Each structure stands twice: as C-alpha cells, then as structure tokens.
Amino acid sequence: MAEIAWREALNQALAEEMERDANVFLMGEEVARYDGAYKVSQGLLAKFGSARVVDTPISELGFAGLGVGAALVGLRPVIEMMTWNFAVLAMDQIVHNAAKVRQMSGGQLRCPIVFRGPNGAGGRLAAQHSQSLEANYAHFPGLKVVAPSTPADAKGLLKASIRDDNPIVFLEAELLYGVKGEVPPGELLLPLGQASLKREGSDCTLITWSRMYYHAEEAARQLEAEGIHVDLLDLRTLKPLDEAAILTSVRKTNRAVIVEEGWSFCGVGAQLVDLIQSQAFDDLDAPVQRVTGLDVNRSYAAVLEHAAEVNPARIVAAVKQVLYREEG
C-alpha cells in the first residue's frame, strides 16, 4: 500500500470528488494560482480551471458567505480557511447561516458545504495562530465537526464530508500535512460519526482525535513497555460523536484519559467526561482524567510554548494516575 502524506491524501480526495461531481468547487485564499498555502490544492487549478478552483481576497466572512450562498442554490463548495484562526472572522456565516438555514427553512433549504483548513498549533505561531477551535464549532447544533488523524482517515472523511448534505467543519492540522501514512488505493469513503480503535488493550481507554493521536500513540508505546495496555480510540468525528465506541471501551477498561490539544475549560473532553460519567458511572474505577493544553494563550517563545502543550509524558502520567500506579 502506498504511503502518502496528509496533504496528498486531501488533494486526492478533492480531485476525486471534483471529478465525480461537477457541482464541487474549491474556494479560498491562495488555493488556485499559488496551489494552496499548504499545497493541499496542488495542481487542481490546472486540472479543473479557474471556475472551480477560486482564489479569494483576504475576506473570510465574504467568501464563507459566498460559499453558503452557492451551497443553498445547489453547488457543493469546499471553502478553505488558511487557518481556522482566520475563520473566527467567518463565524457569522458558519454558525448563523450554514448551521441554521436547514432548520430555519423547515427543511426547504440544504447547505452542503465543507469548511476546511488547519487547526491547532503550528509551532511558534504565537497566541493568535495556534488555537484549537473544535469546541467552538462542536457547540453549535447543525454543524458536523470532523478531525481525523491519519492520511487515510483524512481522505475517506473529506470525501464523505463533501458528499454530506450538511455543513461540515473539517479540521486539519498544520503539523500533520507532511505526515505520511498508508492510504488504500481506489475509492475510500469513511462514514462520519465513527471512531476508530487504533490500538487495543484492557487497562485504560485513551480517547483523542486529530494530531493528538500521535502523542497518544507514543504514550501507548511507552506504557506498553511497562506492561500497561490501552484502548486507543481515535474519534475522527467529534460531531456526531461515536458514543457507543467510547462507552464500549470504557466499560471494558473501567478507566479513561482524554487527550485534547485545546484548552481544558469547556473543551470537547469536558463533553466526553459528561458522557462517560452519566452513561458509564458504575463502570468507572477512577475519575476520568483529561490531558489538555494549559489554560494560557500560546507563547511565541519556544520554551513557553512547549511547556503549555500536551506531550506523551503527560499522557503516560495521566494513565498511571487512573490506574492508581505511583509515578516513579
């Protein structure tokens, strides 16, 4: 099986869906002539032309609205945000129009649109460009939130997102674009709302998504060396949430640690804790632990940035804590 990078997997997904459906088009800053700020759209302008690969001015609210309008009249726009930090400017279109129009029109209107781009820290991009914003979008009814970790998942879920009739917030990660992984050749469609059990073990359930999967995997490897085996559950989609996968695993292991790049307060992990405590209370042998970014704005200074972020050592410590093992 071919090992390809994330950016290439996304590129394949876009190209395949644009070939499959003439209503699919890509729009955003630098997506066309520059081939994308992160080269996700490499070659798409040449292949599909400027009517379907559209450069926009630096105006997130404007082109997000353009995308919503296009979706309402039957197209399937993919709107690239250079980063999700910039999409804060487009929140009005995403949460007030895209998320609500189907319900407010009594089902008469549909908004099949994908907003996608990098989310989370990029490495010394400072406070305004290092945020993990999934909790914001997951909060709103009407939006689906997808946050995959591997190139194969990214490809399969982006294709499914483009075909979905609802507005999708598709979260990538700048630090993942170069990460390679095996992607099966041919058509790859993965259902939204299905978590992936990336590793099996009976001692603890590690729940994560997006880039944190790699930290969790590293922590799981270290724990394995100490004889601690975890279920590593990669949620892939945050909304709809695969509650059954979470509860099945927690009921097996009786413990859970949730790893989230973003901040703790009102984070997605807080929602997961709520699910676990309310549905699996009698199965818990320890309070659920969360490993999150520290509750401060990201520093530009590398040492401070590093101090505030999630790392495998913190995950290992949290797993040992729920297992009531002394930290050596």
Add this chain to the structure above:
Amino acid sequence: MATEIQLPALSPTMKEGKLLKWLKKEGDAVSSGDAIAEVETDKSNLEVEAYDDGVLLKILVPEGEVAQVGAPIAYLGQKGEKVDLAAAAPKQAAAPTPLPVAKPTAPVAPAPAPRAAPAAPPSAVRSAAAAQVVQLHREGAAPAGGRLRASPLAKRMAQQAGVDLGAVQGSGPQGRIVKRDVQAAMSEPSPARRSSPAVRAEPEVLALSSMRKVIAQRMAEVKPGVPHFYLSVDVDMEAVLALREEAKAAEVKVSVNDFIVKAAAVALHKVPKVNVSLQGDRVLQFHTADVGIAVAIEDGLITPVIRDADFKSLGAIGAEARELAERARRKALKPEEYTGGSVTVSNLGMYGVDAFIAVINPPQASILAVGAVADRVVARDGHPVVRKTMTVTFSGDHRVVDGALGALYLQEVKALLEHPVRLLL
C-alpha cells in the same frame, strides 16, 4: 501497647467536635464503656466512651479545643507505659477509624434486657443530652464520617460478588476502594470474603398501630416481660444431610446449623413482618437478615450475630460461625458482634435434645429452638417410613408477632430446609 483513642463520629454529619470536658484524668484507670470525655458536636453534647480497659496515658486535645473526627484525642494503655508522641503525631490526618455509634441515654426498650442494648448497634457513646434516637450506620469499617470511599465500579463488583466493602482496605487516594482491592478481597478465602451487600439497609422505625398497642399491653398483662408464644414443626432433614455430604465431598465444611441459620435468614425476607424488634412504643423493621447463634460458653451463653446471612453462602456462614464461636469461647467478641438482629438460632441437637423451647433474647422478637436430627418413624403415603427428622420450635414476642405470622415464618423455614437447593440460589 498504647492505643489511640480517636474522636468518633457521634452523628452522621459530624466532621469535628469540641472537647468540652475530660471526665478522666491522665493516669486514671478506665474500663471499656466508661465515659471519658464530653464532646460538643453539631447536634448535641455527647460522651465518648473507652473501647478498652486500661489507663488513660495521655490527653492530646485539651478542653475547649476542636478535633477532627478520626483524629487521636488520647492514648490508652497499661499503667506506667510511655507514649511515643513523635511517632504518633504525623498520623493526625486520620486514617479511617471504625465508626462508632451513638446510643441514646434513655433506654428505648422497656424490656428487661440484661446486657443491653436497644437493637441499635453497639455503643461507643452515650448521649449526654436529650434522649434522641440517632440513626447511625453499623458495621465497623466505614471511615471517619461514615462515608465509605469506593469507586462506582468497585461498589458494583462488591455487590455482585457479595464482598463486604466495609471489610476491604482501599488502596486508592484517601483510602478509596478500587477494582484491584475488590479483586483481592474476592480472591481471599472466607471468612475474609464476607458475602454481604455493599450497603446495608438501615432499619425503619415504625409506630405501633393502636391495635398492636392494645395487643402488646394485654399480652404483657398476662405474661409480663416478653410475652412468649410457641410453635413447633417437624422438618424432614434428608435433603439437607444429602447436600451436606456433597459439600463434604467438595471439601466445604458446612454444618446442619449453618443450613438452619441460612434458612432462618432467607425466611425473614419471605416473612418480613417477623424481622422486627420492639423498641418502646415503636417497632424497628429491619431490612437486613441478621441471625444470632447461641453459643454455650464456660459460665453462660452468648449470641454472636451473623450479619446478612441471607446473602452469604453456606460455606461463608459456616466459616464465620466457627470463627465467632471460637472467639466467643475466648470471650473475645466485640459488643457489635453480639448485638442486633431479630432472631436467634439455639441448637441443642448435639446434646441429643429432641425438642425444647427457648427464651427470646430481647430486643429480638423471636428465637428458633432446634433439636437433634434423628431417625424417626413418620407416615409417608400411608406407610411408616424412617426419616431423618428434626423438631424446630419457634418462640415469638407476642407484642409484635402473632401466631399466624410466626406459623408462616416457621413454614418457610421448614420449606427451605426440606428443599435446601433454594438456599443455594
């Protein structure tokens, strides 16, 4: 060795207490049960009793000071013994301490109960204030404050496996009992593994109905004290003996009496109105099935109680009964081990007694007098056959139990013993 006297939780909500007055001085001899200090709690002023005999070696908390529940307040030991305070000091934060229980000063049971006790649990404390009924947990192992810390999973596992969490030492933070602790307890042989529900239901205090009051009054006029009535029944013991042989083959030690104790407990659930204790003008309705066993000792007898005997396996009851009887003979039983319950099994079968009637052990409401299992000729299908047969005689406190009710209970005991597979289910 000097032992700590810890500040007991004198009410369910008590977190700390103010030492009002030391009733004993350093150097004073105290006996078990002596009031040693008066403590102001969130509810009232109560006395702290000594658990053991000895000399009050050292007072740690002076009068007027506040101590946390579970914190050591004094040391008890032998005369002349030195207390190593340095070693003791860091323990201040209070390890879980056996939960003592309060008993009201005014006796609630008017019955002539020589050694004691309203059915309320054993006492570490006497109320110095008004006679208020303080409902408290019994059983010894809950930590200070009465709250047992266990993970939800541990509680569920304990309940399913019949492990008494009160007897499990928690290894988690603040002594939280977690999965591995319950697993360890489950792998221990009995009696460490005591099958009983994780949480014991408290008895309910019910008012006597006016009819019941009149009956109680009339019965007491005719028969002062505890007005007894008696019911006897013959029980076919063939099935019990067969099962016992099978248990023996499987190397499980079970006596005939263990079957009777279990049957007495299970029957209490079937006929809950027998599972009561008269307390003055009120009735305690138990929701647990605790059965006393009469044990003859050197100069008398004592009735240790097997708690939750309905939940326990026959093997567990046997092990516990042997252990309790052995300590009873050594006079090493703790008061809480021979109080409570609503019924006692008194068995004189081993002395070849065929049938007898027993005196109720107040404030319990009934007693089963068990005779020997012997070959007797009985009629079966119109023919005389020889069957292993045993006579059981029920004595009931007529103030709270009537003949028909006692008959139902006895019928249930008989049915359980004649179909003992029901005791295994």
